[in-house]
Amino acid sequence: MPKKVLVVDDEQVIRKFLRIHLINWGYEVKEAMDGVEALEQLSSDNFDFLLLDILMPKKDGWRVLEEMRSNPKTKNIPVIVLTAKDEDSYMLRGYNLGANYYMTKPFTNTKAQLLYGIQLMFGKNSESLRKLEEKIG
Amino acid sequence: MSPATIFDVIHEIKVPLSGIIGMAEVALEEEDTSKNKSYLMDILNCAQKISEIVGGLRSYSRIAKKEEQILVDIHKVLEDSLKMVRLAINTTSVEVIKRFQPVEKIEANMGEIQEVFTNLITNAFQAMNGKKGRLILSTRSLKDSIEVKVSDNGIGIPQKHLDKIFDPYFTTKNPGEGMGLGLNIVSRIITKYKGTIDVESKEGIGTTFTIKFPIKGDGNGKESFGRR
Incomplete structure (x- = not known):
């Protein structure tokens, strides 16, 4: 059974290219366009990991992450944070709230960056991680 | 323009810029070229968003420059x-x-x-x-x-x-x-x-x-x- 991913971003175009990559890699992809919708899907479905934007209407990514980590059903789901906020303080906040990897917009070499984050979360071999690190720079 | 507003504008540019880079990467790898038209439309829409933001900044700076x-x-x-x-x-x-x-x-x-x-x-x-x-x-x-x-x-x-x-x-x-x-x-x-x-x-x-x-x-x- 393919791994199921929830892509949460209020920008349709961002969801679109992430979905294309993930589907090409064999994942099943669901989408949410704001934090409220993401939490609804998390409560009614099971996901293997999340790609989560931070600045979104209705409920931002920080609150989604907080609520996920305090809910027994979702507290262990790996999360890759996607955001244009690239200051250290934001990344620290993300990791403190339980993010597993942090991708900053504008993504360069999206595919390699995303693969790196996924492999990091699921503990793939260090050689392929090293190759991806070289690609990301 | 305040530092906070500049920060927000930068953020607003980064989002469509991600769209351009992301969709261009997808288009470059796409073997079925019939799909590329839709990817190019996405790229164009993102570029237009950036253009609007830059246009706004340009008129703002024109006004701010004038001291009179x-x-x-x-x-x-x-x-x-x-x-x-x-x-x-x-x-x-x-x-x-x-x-x-x-x-x-x-x-x-x-x-x-x-x-x-x-x-x-x-x-x-x-x-x-x-x-x-x-x-x-x-x-x-x-x-x-x-x-x-x-x-x-x-x-x-x-x-x-x-x-x-x-x-x-x-x-x-x-x-x-x-x-x-x-x-x-x-x-x-x-x-x-x-x-x-x-x-x-x-x-x-x-x-x-x-x-x-x-x-x-x-x-x-x-x-x-x-x-x-």
């Missing part, structure tokens, strides 16, 4: 400031109500007056934090001044902070969201034109900033800063 004082139409400044802020931050869930009465023009530097209202409107939107909110912009003419109010029904300012909000570097925002200079700049610009700014705020109810700019007297020796 002109007769400033406060309603036009409010409209332009609103447009500028809407380019920079997500304001879709906020209802904007304009209650404009005929008011005198004021003699001032257009860029500075725009900076006042860009800052106040940005703060108002941020106080409503993307939630369903209401921004009211109102103007009226008083005996010897014009009055502009910027009201929101956002989170409000705690009582203990009200006397510090115009101090330089005072901020309750998260790191990276602003350096606490916005309201200090606002206050300094208004003081330069011998105007006043007052704030009323209640936590959970909202905030109203009231700005008054003096206008020209009717020959009785009053100081002259505004004209009809």
Whole structure:
């Protein structure tokens, strides 16, 4: 059974290219366009990991992450944070709230960056991680 | 433009830029070329968003560059400031109500007056934090001044902070969201034109900033800063 991913971003175009990559890699992809919708899907479905934007209407990514980590059903789901906020303080906040990897917009070499984050979360071999690190720079 | 607004504009550019890079990467790898038209449309839409933002910045910098004082139409400044802020931050869930009465023009530097209202409107939107909110912009003419109010029904300012909000570097925002200079700049610009700014705020109810700019007297020796 393919791994199921929830892509949460209020920008349709961002969801679109992430979905294309993930589907090409064999994942099943669901989408949410704001934090409220993401939490609804998390409560009614099971996901293997999340790609989560931070600045979104209705409920931002920080609150989604907080609520996920305090809910027994979702507290262990790996999360890759996607955001244009690239200051250290934001990344620290993300990791403190339980993010597993942090991708900053504008993504360069999206595919390699995303693969790196996924492999990091699921503990793939260090050689392929090293190759991806070289690609990301 | 305040550092916080610049930060927001940068953020707004990064998002469509991600779309351009991401979709171009997808298009380069796509073997089925019939799909590329849709990817190119996405790229074009993102580029157009960036173009709009850059266009807004260009007209802003053109205004800000001019140092001369002109007769400033406060309603036009409010409209332009609103447009500028809407380019920079997500304001879709906020209802904007304009209650404009005929008011005198004021003699001032257009860029500075725009900076006042860009800052106040940005703060108002941020106080409503993307939630369903209401921004009211109102103007009226008083005996010897014009009055502009910027009201929101956002989170409000705690009582203990009200006397510090115009101090330089005072901020309750998260790191990276602003350096606490916005309201200090606002206050300094208004003081330069011998105007006043007052704030009323209640936590959970909202905030109203009231700005008054003096206008020209009717020959009785009053100081002259505004004209009809």
